[in-house]
Amino acid sequence: MTHLLTRLRHDVDLEAGRLPAYLFSDPDVYERELQAIFARCWQCVGHTSEVPEPGDYVTRYLGTDPIIVVRSEDGAVRVFLNVCRHRGMRICRSDLGNAAHFRCPYHGWTYRNDGQLTGVPYQQLAYGDTLDRDTIQLRQARVTEYAGLIFATWDDTACPLDDYLGDARWYLDFYVRRAEMEVMGPPHRWEIRSNWKIPAENFASDAYHTGHLHASISRLGLVPSARFAESGYHVHAGNGHGVGLGLPSDENVFEPGMLAEFERRLSREQFDVLRQIKNMHCTIFPNLSFLISSARLGGKLISHTNMKVWLPKGPNHMEVLSWGLVEKAAPADWKERSAQHYVLTFGPSGIFDQDDSETWIDITRNAATPAARELEFYYVQGLGRQRAVEFVGPGEVYASKYSENNARQFYRRWLQLMANAD
Amino acid sequence: MPIDQAALALWFESVSWLDNEAQLLDAGQFDQWLSLLTEDIRYVVPVRVTRERGGGPDVHLGAPHFQDDLGTLRMRVERLKTEFAWAEDPPSRTRRFVTNVRPRSLEKPDVAVQSNLLLYRSRGDDPRPELISAERHDVLRRTSDGLRLSRREVILDQATLPLRNLALML
16 A cells, blocks of 8 residues: 555656556555545435435445435435445345335344334344344434535545535535526436546546537537637636636526526626536536536527536446436426436437547556556646636636646545545 | 238338338448438437336436437437547447337327347447347337338336447437
8 A cells, every 4th residue: 555655646746747547447546545535525425306205215325335315204314324234235225215114135124214223023032132223223424415415425534515515615506506406317327437537537627628529519510619618717626626617608508587596596706607607517526527518409598407426336447327407496398408408418328428438438448558557648738827817706717628727636636635544 | 810910910010110220220321210200209218217116117207318309319310420429430330139029000000019129239349248128119100101200218128227328229
C-alpha cells in the first residue's frame, strides 16, 4: 500500500497536468478506492420520490455493498446493509416494493423497516435465553437528504453533507431544487466495461469532447453547431465537485409554466442564470453526475434533467444507474416530451450516451495493457488561465467551458482521499 | 386435427414478415427497414425490474429504453450515416433469431404478433458477444403496400442490461 501511494504521489502530477493511464485499470488502485473513497464519501443512493410512502423501498448499492433504501413508519428514509446479521443472506431481493418487514429467506430472521430485529423463528427452542433480539439491528448507514436526493455514507466520522457539498449546492439546485422534482420511473441500469472515473470526470469537466464525439448530433440539427459546447462557464465548486454551465441560450429551455415556481425556490442570482441555460453538466464527487440538456425535437424546444450514478464493479467494470427527473407539477405533455428527449439522447439507447460508452470502454481496455498503462495523459487544458470575475455563482470560475481544471481538481481530491485512508 | 388454413396463412405471413425485417436489420439496410413502418408507429422498450411474485408490474414505461416515433427512429438511422456515429461505426455484427411467432387477427385488417427475439452482437476484436433476449408485441397493419409495423413493444428479459449500449433496433 505504501508502495502504491508512493507511486501515485510521484505519477499524478496535477500542477503539470499529467495523469498516468494505469489509474483507470490498476486492481490495487481500485481496491484502495473502495476503502478510501466508497467507504468514506457521501454518495447518492436515490431520490425521495422513489420512496414516497412509509414502507416504500428500493434496493441499491452503496459503493459495492448491497443496501435497502426504505422509508420507515416514522417517515424517515433509512439505508441498511442488505445483509442478515445471522448468516449474511441478502434479506431483500426485489428492486422495489413496499414492506413493513424484511424477512431473511435462510432462517426467517425478520427485521422491521427501521432495521430492528423483531422475529426469530423458534427462538425459545433454538436459543433459550441466549439471544437478545433488542440488541440486534441491520447495519445502518448515515443518511442525509438534500432537496430530494438521498445521500448515504458508511463513515460515522464523515463531515455533515452540507459541508461535503459546500458551494456545489448552489449549482445542484438547478437540477433538484428549482421545483419539486420526481423520477420519471425506475432507473435505467446497464453494465459497461469501463472504469468508473472516466464518466465521472467526463461529466465534471469535459465539454471539449462534445464537438467531435457528438458531432453527429449537430449534423442532425438537434443542436445548432459543433461549437455549441464551448460557450459558458467552467466551475470547480470545491471538494472535487465540477460544473459546466452552457449559456447563454436564445430562449428559455424549461417548461414556461414552471418558471414562477423556479423563481420562488431559487435565489434571484440562481434564477437569472437558470433563464440563460442551454445545458449544464456536473459531477458531485465521487460518482454522481447530472445533466440538463435541450434540443429541438419535432420543431419544438424541449429539455430534460438526467441524474447518473457510476457504480464501481471492478477496476475495469461499472454499472450505470440513470434516472430522468422532471418537475412534479409539469403538464403531462411536457413530461412525456421530456422523457422522450432523455431516452433518445442519454439513456442506454441515447444517441449521445452510446458514443460515450464506446470511448470509455476502449480507454479502460487500453489502460490495462503493458505499454499503454505507463503512458501519461495530458490534462493541461486551461492551465494558467485567469479566473472569471463577472459570474455570480460561487467557486473557482473560468469563462469558456473548454477547460480541464475540473478534471484536475477531481483527481486532486481523489489523491487526497487515497492518501488519507489509513 | 384438421389444419386451420386461415391460421396457417396468417402464421406464414407473419413469420415471413419478421424474418425479412430481421434480415434487413442484420444487413444494415436501415432505410428499407424504415419503409416497413407506418407513419404513426410507436416503438417502445420498457424498463424491466425484479419484483417479488405478485408484488406488482415488473415493466415500467416512465422512462423506457426506447420511446420512439417515426421521427426519432429516422433520426437514429440518419445518425448512422454521419461519419460520427462511433457506437456503430465500425458496425457490430448482429444476428437476430426470431422464434415462437404467435399471430392473431385483430378486428381491423391488423395482425397482432408476438415473437421471441434473441439478438447476438459481436463488436470489434472482442470475442465476447453481447446477447439480448426479449419478447416482442407487434401490431402489423395491412396497407396497400403490404404489412407495415404500427406498434412494437419489446419486453426485455434483463433488468440490468449486460451491454455497452442499445445502439441497435430490437
